[in-house]
Amino acid sequence: MKTMNCKQLGGACEKEFQANTFEEIAELSKLHGMEMFQKKDEAHLDAMNKIQELMKKPDAMKEWFESKKKEFDALPED
Numbered sequence: 001m002k003t004m005n006c007k008q009l010g011g012a013c014e015k016e017f018q019a020n021t022f023e024e025i026a027e028l029s030k031l032h033g034m035e036m037f038q039k040k041d042e043a044h045l046d047a048m049n050k051i052q053e054l055m056k057k058p059d060a061m062k063e064w065f066e067s068k069k070k071e072f073d074a075l076p077e078d
Contacts, residue, residue: 004075
């Protein structure tokens with residue numbers, strides 16, 4: 001099990017997520033993002049806008065995603 005926080009995953013806060021795989025932690029982050037979107041949390045909305053800009057450039061989004069996966073893989077087990 002490894003831990004990353006919202007900011008490490010492109011978000012806006014220190015909320016921590018724990019998972020065994022990067023895909024699992026990305027899903028937890030996504031669920032948190034949806035919750036913050038519904039609450040209209042301004043800091044998270046700004047972070048989401050930055051990710052949406054990246055999504056317009058498939059190569060940049062792929063590179064960002066791969067860098068986050070490498071960061072996860074390099075973390076020690078909890």
